[in-house]
Amino acid sequence: MLSEIISLAGIGLLASLGLGIAAKKFAVEEDPRLEKMLEILPGANCGACGFAGCAAFARAVLQETAPPNGCVAGGESTALKVAKLLGKKAEKTERRVAYVACHGDRSVTRQRFIYQGIDNCRAAVNIGGGSKACAFGCLGLGSCQKVCPFGAISIEDDLAKIDPEVCVGCGLCVEECPRDIIHLVPAASTVQVLCSSQNVGKAVKEFCDVGCIGCRRCEKSCPFNAINIVNNVAVVDPAKCRRCGICVEICPQNTIQFFLPIVRKASINSEICISCGRCEKACPFNAITGERGVPYRVSAERCKGCGVCVEACKADAIIMLEES
Amino acid sequence: MILHHFPGGIHPNDEKGLTAHLPVENAPVPERVFLPLSQHIGAPAEPVVKIGDTVKVGDKIAEARGFVSANIHASVTGVVRAIRDYPNVFGRLAPAFEIETTDDAPFHPKKNREDALSLPPQTLIPFIREAGIVGMGGATFPTHVKLSPPEDKPIDTLIINGVECEPYLTADHRLMLEHPSEILEGIVFLHHILGARFTYLAIEANKPDAIKVMEETARDTKINIVSVPKRYPQGAEKQLIKTLTNREVPTGGLPMDVGAVVQNVGTTFAIREAIRWGKPLIERILTVTGRGIKTPKNLRVRLGTPLSEILNLCGGWKTTPGKLIMGGPMMGINQFDTRVPVTKGTSGILLLPRDEVGEYHPHTCIRCGRCVTVCPMGLLPNFLGSFAEFDRFDDAARYHLLDCIECGSCTYICPAKRPLVQMIRYAKGEVLRRRKKAAKK
Numbered sequence: 001m002l003s004e005i006i007s008l009a010g011i012g013l014l015a016s017l018g019l020g021i022a023a024k025k026f027a028v029e030e031d032p033r034l035e036k037m038l039e040i041l042p043g044a045n046c047g048a049c050g051f052a053g054c055a056a057f058a059r060a061v062l063q064e065t066a067p068p069n070g071c072v073a074g075g076e077s078t079a080l081k082v083a084k085l086l087g088k089k090a091e092k093t094e095r096r097v098a099y100v101a102c103h104g105d106r107s108v109t110r111q112r113f114i115y116q117g118i119d120n121c122r123a124a125v126n127i128g129g130g131s132k133a134c135a136f137g138c139l140g141l142g143s144c145q146k147v148c149p150f151g152a153i154s155i156e157d158d159l160a161k162i163d164p165e166v167c168v169g170c171g172l173c174v175e176e177c178p179r180d181i182i183h184l185v186p187a188a189s190t191v192q193v194l195c196s197s198q199n200v201g202k203a204v205k206e207f208c209d210v211g212c213i214g215c216r217r218c219e220k221s222c223p224f225n226a227i228n229i230v231n232n233v234a235v236v237d238p239a240k241c242r243r244c245g246i247c248v249e250i251c252p253q254n255t256i257q258f259f260l261p262i263v264r265k266a267s268i269n270s271e272i273c274i275s276c277g278r279c280e281k282a283c284p285f286n287a288i289t290g291e292r293g294v295p296y297r298v299s300a301e302r303c304k305g306c307g308v309c310v311e312a313c314k315a316d317a318i319i320m321l322e323e324s
Numbered sequence: 325m326i327l328h329h330f331p332g333g334i335h336p337n338d339e340k341g342l343t344a345h346l347p348v349e350n351a352p353v354p355e356r357v358f359l360p361l362s363q364h365i366g367a368p369a370e371p372v373v374k375i376g377d378t379v380k381v382g383d384k385i386a387e388a389r390g391f392v393s394a395n396i397h398a399s400v401t402g403v404v405r406a407i408r409d410y411p412n413v414f415g416r417l418a419p420a421f422e423i424e425t426t427d428d429a430p431f432h433p434k435k436n437r438e439d440a441l442s443l444p445p446q447t448l449i450p451f452i453r454e455a456g457i458v459g460m461g462g463a464t465f466p467t468h469v470k471l472s473p474p475e476d477k478p479i480d481t482l483i484i485n486g487v488e489c490e491p492y493l494t495a496d497h498r499l500m501l502e503h504p505s506e507i508l509e510g511i512v513f514l515h516h517i518l519g520a521r522f523t524y525l526a527i528e529a530n531k532p533d534a535i536k537v538m539e540e541t542a543r544d545t546k547i548n549i550v551s552v553p554k555r556y557p558q559g560a561e562k563q564l565i566k567t568l569t570n571r572e573v574p575t576g577g578l579p580m581d582v583g584a585v586v587q588n589v590g591t592t593f594a595i596r597e598a599i600r601w602g603k604p605l606i607e608r609i610l611t612v613t614g615r616g617i618k619t620p621k622n623l624r625v626r627l628g629t630p631l632s633e634i635l636n637l638c639g640g641w642k643t644t645p646g647k648l649i650m651g652g653p654m655m656g657i658n659q660f661d662t663r664v665p666v667t668k669g670t671s672g673i674l675l676l677p678r679d680e681v682g683e684y685h686p687h688t689c690i691r692c693g694r695c696v697t698v699c700p701m702g703l704l705p706n707f708l709g710s711f712a713e714f715d716r717f718d719d720a721a722r723y724h725l726l727d728c729i730e731c732g733s734c735t736y737i738c739p740a741k742r743p744l745v746q747m748i749r750y751a752k753g754e755v756l757r758r759r760k761k762a763a764k765k
Contacts, residue, residue: 112415113660116684117743118713123750128415128660135416 031062033085040081041071044149048072048170061086069093073150073168095187096169098152098162099259102138102181103194105157108209109137125178132158134207136196138181144173164259189238191227191248192259198231212255218247223284223306227256244285244304264305264320270295272317282312325550328570330563332698333555334733336491336654338530343494343613348502348622351637353428357399357628358410359385360420363667364458365465366392371421377404382431382604385421388453394466394668395456397604399626401427411661413650413670420665423628433601440599445517448599455598456605456668460590461485461496461559462651464669467591471517473580481569482520484511486527486534486589487552487559490652493672495609496589498622500527500534504541507589510596511547518585523547524568525589530554556654557731561586563700575727590671605668614649616675618642625666632662634673646681649674654732684741695734695744701727705734709744712751717758720751728752 037058045053049070051060060066061082068088069079075095083089115131117124121143124130130139140158152166153173162173164187174182181196193212197204201213214232226240227247234247234256243264247256266287268279273295280288280296287303290296298309310318362368369386379385379398386396402425410420440448453468473479484507488496500507515523525542527535529551539549552558552567562573564586571582579586587595590608597603606627613620618639625634631648635641649656650670695705703724711720725748734744 113658114683116686117746118686118750120713120750122754123712123746126749126753127746128658 033062034058036085037061037082040074040078040085042073042078042168044073044170046073046149046168046170046172048168048172067091072096073170075168096184097164097167097187098169098171098173098182098184099164099192099194100138100144100160100162100182101192101194101196102136102179103159103255103257104132104134104137104208104210105140105159107157109134109158110207122176122178130179132207134197134199134204134211136179136181136198137208137211139179143176143178144182147172147176186238189236189241190243190259191236191241191245191256193227193234193236193256195233195253195255197233200232204232210253210255213253215252217250217252218256221246221250242306242308244306246304264307264322265300265303266298266305266307266309266318267321268296268298269317269319272315274315274317276314278312278314279309279318282308284308325548327550327552328567330566330700331702332700332733333557333563334698334736335554336556336736338554339492339613340494340497340530342492342615343611343620343622344497344531346494346498346620346622348498348609348624351623351625351629351634353400353425353626354629354633355425356405356630357402357423357425357626358420358630358663358665359396359399359423359628360410360412360418360665360667361386361396361407362412362418363396363464363627363669364394365463366390366394368419369393369396371407373404373421375404375406378402378426379404379423381427381429382606384454384456384604385423388456388466392466392469394458395454395604396421397456397606398423399606399628400425401429410665411663413657413659413664413667415660421628431603431606433603435602437600437602440513441516445519448513448517451599451602452595455594455603457591457594457598458605458668459588460594460608460668460671461588462655462669462671464667467587467595470580470585470587471514473585477580477583479518479580479583479585480521481565481584482511482514482518482523483564483568483584483586484514484523484525484589484592485559485561485564485586486525486531486538487564488531489528489554489556489559490654490656490671491556492613492674493611493652494613494622495611495671497531497534498611499589499593499609500531501537503593504537506596507538507592508541508545508547509600510592510594511542512545513595513599514585514587514592520585522569524550526550526552526559526564526568528552528554528558556733557700557729560700560729560731562729575724608666608668608670610666610670611672612638612675613672614675614677615680616641616643616645616648616677627667628665630662631659631664631666631673634666635662635675641675642677644678645675646678647674647676649676654736655730686742687740689742690740692739694737694739698733698737700731700733701729703728705744705748708751709734709742709747712747712754715754717751717755721755725751725755 041054043054049057051057068083071078079093110133111131112133113131119141121139121141138159142155144160145153152163154161195212197211204211204213212233214229218227218234224240224242226237285302287299367389370389371386373385381401383398385398388395402423405424406422409417412418449468457467458464535551565584609624621638648659650659728748730745732745
């Protein structure tokens with residue numbers, strides 16, 4: 001009995017000694033910052049940075065082959081933390097989000113045939129180009145939902161919907177979509193055209209109740225020339241768009257919608273206002289009125305939040321107030 | 325002769341009785357034909373006529389671009405009205421000629437090459453290429469490419485494929501009954517080009533009349549008329565080579581790798597017309613069949629005739645429409661637009677009534693292994709399907725995914741109603757897409 005205990009304990013002791021020496025001798029030198037960096041990174045291994053995963057990205061940042069703000073999924077807060085860890089200044093990153101340029105769900109679109117295959121958009125388009133009559137519409141079989149590592153995509157009534165609050169803009173769904181109707185846009189842009197159909201208006205009406213028919217009413221009504229019809233579908237230029245929402249109101253098909261519903265209103269500080277009247281002239285919606293000598297006023301009803309008056313004001317008396 | 329055995333295969337009801345006894349009728353020339361620029365595997369042809377040009381039947385209107393491509397000819401005499409996007413067999417839009425018919429005269433040959441056999445073999449291939457002939461069994465691979473094997477791959481076996489194993493279709497069957505001597509002449513031309521030692525004409529055992537007619541016609545020749553057992557997919561190229569020669573085409577290879585060339589009887593007939601009369605491929609025989617059509621027919625149709633014209637000619641739907649298939653029930657392509665034109669690879673039009681079309685929802689694989697026992701390529705469709713389902717494309721490729729011939733036997737037999745061919749086809753597309761992407765990097 002005693003000899004067994006001694007011999008087993010002896011083997012254990014010997015093995016632990018060997019392991020201890022090996023651990024010291026063959027230890028791999030790792031940058032101590034790597035572990036900290038991995039704690040900062042989201043850990044979803046989405047690959048949007050262009051590296052094989054979060055660890056590969058972290059090593060690349062430490063070797064200075066990747067920028068500190070390279071993590072798309074983490075966004076600005078992660079970039080700041082990474083930069084702080086490295087003792088660098090983070091360059092500003094613009095948060096981008098994906099959206100599906102189609103809102104034709106089962107109830108408003110027509111089918112060409114009954115599809116009985118597997119739930120996979122890429123496989124479904126091989127069969128006659130997909131069962132949805134519109135060749136530019138979302139198939140709603142959930143290929144994008146499957147690749148999203150953040151659970152931002154849901155399928156409702158054969159239509160993919162992306163939650164802009166959850167989406168981090170990694171772009172995996174953009175690549176997966178066989179119809180190429182998922183786009184990455186700056187999160188600050190608020191007006192989206194929820195249709196990709198390049199068909200002419202008559203064909204669109206045949207296939208779908210809510211598609212862009214290319215009527216050009218948005219193009220004509222936009223005070224900033226920010227929306228144009230290209231290939232029979234409205235396209236918003238985010239650089240010019242002031243999110244006034246005129247196009248959202250005028251669209252007969254309800255195709256143009258606010259993305260993140262933020263309401264902005266101009267507000268004039270009466271103490272600073274010099275009553276010059278420049279804002280009144282600049283406002284495209286006649287929302288500002290006043291007389292010389294008296295501070296000008298904004299009609300909350302008419303103001304669309306375009307912010308033109310802010311630029312026109314020489315006294316910096318106007319600010320935009322946001323209300324969700 | 326001793327026949328060999330390929331693995332697997334299935335025995336669907338062949339349903340050929342609907343049209344096997346009906347002689348081929350000439351369909352009237354339609355008012356307008358629509359000829360897609362791509363009716364073959366390979367690069368689309370390049371138009372050589374302009375909108376507004378007057379063309380005569382048999383005139384070349386588009387030229388092959390590259391080696392693996394085929395010429396397109398006007399199938400009617402008329403005026404080119406447009407070159408525009410038009411629905412194709414795959415349910416998409418693709419550029420096509422629209423020709424308005426002004427004269428329904430048939431093709432009139434300018435020459436009669438009675439001396440073709442005295443010409444050097446290689447000089448016959450340009451006649452075939454010029455005529456725009458492609459494999460008419462459905463694969464539409466340009467024929468002149470098949471007949472020009474590289475020098476390190478000698479051909480010793482020529483196989484003419486009259487098997488027609490697809491259920492319902494009888495176009496090749498009728499062709500053999502009605503034009504045996506023309507087919508024979510085509511075989512002689514092919515033999516002259518390839519100089520093969522063995523020449524076989526394989527016909528499935530369910531066509532005894534065709535076997536008898538061809539045997540009588542070929543009595544004084546060295547052509548072996550072989551009756552092959554009825555089993556699907558007996559008419560698939562690789563399976564037919566195995567049956568007749570016991571040679572197996574290596575993975576990723578072509579029949580020429582084992583010294584064989586396989587040509588469909590329809591193609592052989594077209595080759596004869598091209599060499600003898602200089603007649604390009606402007607019409608073909610197809611079977612309009614199924615219990616959904618009022619009067620099933622075997623028709624000789626000008627290429628580019630829209631489906632709607634053919635359906636009208638055969639009396640239209642008899643019952644509630646279920647499926648409209650271009651080709652046979654196993655490998656054909658579902659259609660949902662009757663504007664789609666007949667092209668070089670259209671061997672049949674099948675109309676299935678609503679009550680013959682099942683509605684299935686795929687289950688998980690129950691691991692019964694029936695798909696493995698029927699796969700004629702000796703693959704494991706159960707694994708390939710599951711790999712495709714979970715996007716494990718590297719694993720699928722290791723299991724020889726790309727060797728699948730998409731015959732549909734596994735889907736036919738699957739008790740869990742899994743759409744295995746669809747999954748495999750999807751995985752094939754993804755594997756090739758990923759390879760292309762990796763090659764770019």
